[in-house]
Amino acid sequence: MRAYLLTRQKKNLRKCDVPIPTMGDDQILAKVMVCGVCRTDLHIIDGELTKPKLPLILGHQVVGLVEKTGKAVKNIKKGDLVGVPWLAWTCKKCRFCRNSKENLCENALFTGYTKDGGFAQYISSWEDYTIKLPNREPFLLAPLLCGGLIGHRAYQTLRKSLLGAKIGIFGLGSSGHIITQIAVQEGYDVYVFVKRGDKNAVKLAEQVGAKWAGFSDRRPDFKLDGAIIFAPVGELVSRALEIVERGGVVVCAGIHMTDVPAFKYSILWGEKILTSVANLTRQDGQEFFAKISKLAISPKVNIYSLDQVNEALEDLKLGKITGSIVLDVSTSTGKAKK
Ligand SMILES: [Zn+2]
Ligand SMILES: [Zn+2]
Helix, strand or coil: CEEEEECCCCCCCEEEECCCCCCCCCEEEEEEEEEEECHHHHHHHCCCCCCCCCCEECCCCEEEEEEEECCCCCCCCCCCEEEECCEEECCCCCHHHHCCCHHHCCCCEEECCCECCCCECEEEEEHHHCEECCCCCHHHHHHHHCCCHHHHHHHHHHHHHCCCCEEEEECCCHHHHHHHHHHHHCCCEEEEEECCCCHHHHHHHHHCCCCEEEECCCCCCCCEEEEEECCCCCCHHHHHHHHEEEEEEEEECCCCCCCCCCCCHHHCCCCCEEEECCCCCHHHHHHHHHHHCCCCCCCCEEEEEHHHHHHHHHHHHCCCCCCEEEEECCCCCCCCCC
8 A cells, every 4th residue: 555654753754555454353544535744743754753653654634434343343334424533442450441541541552653654555453443524524624633533632621620611722734624613603702813924823713713822932811710821932931820810721732842932930820730631532532423413614735645744744833724625535646625
C-alpha cells in the first residue's frame, strides 16, 4: 500500500510502498478514506515529542471503511464507517486504567505515534478503541477525531469548575474553532484570542459565533470565568490567568507547549485553577459523538491529497491554515477538491 513514513525526526515524510498491516483477532482493518493533520504530528516530526515508533506512519484522525474484522470482533462489521483516534490501546491493568483514567495509562499505545496511523491506504485498529461514526461527510468527521474529541475533553474539564458563562479560547486552530461552535450552542459567551495579525482567524471566530475576537497580546477590558489554551505557547498561561476572575479555571489543552515563563503569584491567587488535559478515554469518544449528533458542528476544512502531506504540514507550521486540515487518501495527486 501507499504510505508516508517518518524514518527520522526532523525529516520530511517519505512516500513508500509498504505491506498492508496485519490484523489480530481483536482488531479490524480499514481502508482509509481521509485523515486529519494535527499540530501533534508536527510535534512528533520536530522532536518535541520523543521516542516515536520508527519508521512511523503518522496520522491519528483516521476515517475509513472496515474491510476485514478479526475473529473476536463483535460490534463492528465489514463496510462500517469508523474512526481511529489518538488513543490506540491501553493495558487495562495499571493504576490509571483501573481508576477510569485510561488516558494516562502507563503502557498506552497512540495512533500515529507509537503505533502506525492513517497517512496510508490501510490501517489496523483494536475494536474497543475504534469509533463507529455517524453517516456524515468523512472530510467533516476527521477533524472531530482529535481537534474535536480532545478539545472537548479540555472543554469538559473547564466546565467542571466553571462559575459563570464567559469562556476564553486561546488559539483558533482545528480544536479552537470546533469547541467554540459547541460552547456557543451550549449557551456560553466565547471570547477568542488569536496570534497578532491573524485576521483570518478573527474572521473565522466571528463566523463560528464568538462574542468577541482579537489579538492575544492586547489587554482586554473584560474578565472571564475560564479559558482554554489551544495554542502551544507558554506565554499564554499568564495571559489567561490575568484575565480570569477569582475562582476561574485555565486549561492547557495541547500535548506540547513552549516553556511557561515565571509569573507573579498574585495572578494565580484567588483559588484559580491551572490544569492540563492529556489524551482521551474511550468514554470521551462515546460522549462526544453522542453530543455531536445533536449539534450543528461544521469544521472549516482545508483539503490536501495524501501526496501533498509534507506541504500540508509545512502550511500548518507556517500558520497559513485557518481551521482544520484533512488529507484525501483516495486521491493520489493534485490538490483534492472538496
Ligand atoms: Zn491531534
Ligand atoms: Zn494502563
